[in-house]
Amino acid sequence: MLVWLMHHFAPFLQRLEDAASGDSRVFLTARTALAAMTSFIVAWLFGPMAIRWLKSRFREPIKSASDRLNELHAAKAATPTMGGLFIVGAILVAGLLCGDLSSPYVQQGLFVTATFGLLGAADDWIKIRTHKRGLTARQKFLLQFVLALLVSGWLYSVQHDKPHGLEIVWPIGKLAISLGPLFVVWAAFVMVGSSNGVNLTDGLDGLATGCLIIAGTAFTVLCYVAGHHGMAEYLAAPYFAGAGELSVLFGAMVGALLGFLWYNCYPAQVFMGDTGSLPTGALLGLGALVIRQEVLLAIVGGVFVVETLSVILQVAWFKLTGRRLIACSPLHNHFVFRGEHEIKIVVRFWISSALLALIAVASLKIR
Template sequence: MLYYLFRFLEQFGIPGAHVWGYISFRALLALILALVISAWFGEKFIKYLKSKQITETQRDAKIDPFGVKKIGVPSMGGIIIIVAILVPVLLLGRMRNIYIILMIITTLWLGFLGGLDDYIKIFRHNKEGLPGRFKIIGQISIGLIVGLVLWFSPDAKINENLAIEKQDGKEVVVKHRPEATKSLKTTIPFVKGHNLDYANIMSFCGKYKTAAGWILFVVMTIFVVTAVSNGANLNDGMDGMCAGNSAIIGVVLGIFAYVSSHIEYAAYLNIMYIPGSQELVVFLCAFIGALIGFLWYNAYPAQIFMGDTGSLTIGGIIAVCAIIIHKELMLPILCGIFFVESLSVIMQVWYAKMGTRKGVKQRMFKRAPLHDTFRTQQEQLDPEIKYLFKKPKGAVHESKITIRFWIVTIILAALTIITLKIR
């Protein structure tokens, strides 16, 4: 709203009104505003939840071997994150931008889905929360909406990158198609051409390969949104863990969104030029600011938990943003922590079921998701269960585990950026 107001005032020569046209100004202002809102609103929200006794009652207090009890800590802190994201975006973003609209819809949709889960856990005293099938349906639905909008919207177009080799053969010049078109290409790491075309994958469909490619794209969108959203949800098991990792991931996506919206940077990096994607930088800066402000209260020992309201929303935002800027195939690297957390749960369940068939109680890890295995003492293990991996033998302090996971995410973030030049 403020963007349109000051752009209107610029016509009358109002001093300083022109700066609202700069993406860097609006993005940094969104970051600061989101951080301030998250910190200020967070304090008020925590006091309100405590006054209404809207706190955790089901959490296992014995899981932390260092004696910090987490029963009585307010949950549904994801509301703080959502408010701190949406207010700056609505004030500073261009609301006519299709990508901003998609990000807002994703935030509200998954925020509602996660909020419903937290509501059942806290107010209905049902620790299972919303049945898993309804969560999956909600995630599939938003993935379907995003995929179809990107397919049919006339505003979701890109300028494909074309590598043109000079005559001397020593230097490669990258140009972009002069016209923006609908495209099924996406960036793939460690490949010389740097692009993967979904239509080419479906080339066996003959003259229908383009339509089949778009169907594959929509299916891929659904899969990525569901996978990353659940991965973030599993990563939300320690104070500050998910918020810190997601803020780091948000920085990388912000860089990708910015260079994708700048035709000279896109040409230098040999990636697709995506007109309008600069508005995602405003959204992602608000996203980063909201998470940093939330860490003020969520760092160990947490004064509030984000709950599914926050974790499902965070994962969905990351997934949809990556899909919009055609970087979804880089998420296994960038979101490597989420991927490993999900994989550890899958392996734990598979290994336990395999033991059940043999009549043996067995587990692959001490606990799952993976971060829980690092804070579990030997005394907490069931003596009747055979564990394939019992390391580490002792428990590691929760704050140390969190910071180490942040460090791993920083390394993965740097590697993801490097892939743009390694082919």
């Protein structure tokens, strides 16, 4: 909406045009900051109302596959879940208000946020309203993959004729591998993997939220750089005209998560559920695909990667040996089983996430 107004009132903005950032004449920096503030205010202001509504309808069921874990988390049973509804709502409001709606990248980001949010809400609803633990792993993966294929096909149509548009770019050095049409499958895999990585990390109060804030901030910077010709050239990063518009959506995501963390920090008043973890994870994956920085996604989201690997390795090791590799997966539960306080675990994971984000952003200059 703001972009439309700026275009239609362009004569009044002629003298300010030189102050616009990068290749955008519509104040990308200001709109990114405004999106973050707008989504924060929406999430923070409507949080109490949303929590009261969720509390009367959607309380977290404690029914994991581990009896001991259920016992340790028994006190959380009355906490409302599906708080991702006001995360997704805040992102969409801020994105629609501050983003350039003519940008295919913004359109794709809004589509991913809305559809993965709906999928997560369906999974949470089944978990709460039935005796099942949500959708089966096969059902969830299939639906995620279908949605991701739709977006990756759309992204392929936008990127296929751009330099580096279909390449996997190694952040250090100039190694690049062209994927061609295989990009569609690869992109779907990245989005689904990122979505599930965040979902697996969402197990302690504020854990996934804090890590997402850090990762989202890093990708706000990375997308801004990728859409700024001068900065991209200076840092030897792939340049994609218009990619900077995604920084508005990532700013909105960071703001929404900050507003949500106000209520999600220990002891949590609300959980995001799959309604929040699936769309935010998928949005991170989309951002990495647009700017061709999947390798940096693995570094920025290193906590999510390790949490996912801990589950895969635990299952594989148990099948091979009949024993557990760690006390309980994902990894954060291992520390819970060891008796570490929840706050200590969460803060240490945040610190790890921040360090990884710094390494990833700093690596842009190492060529």
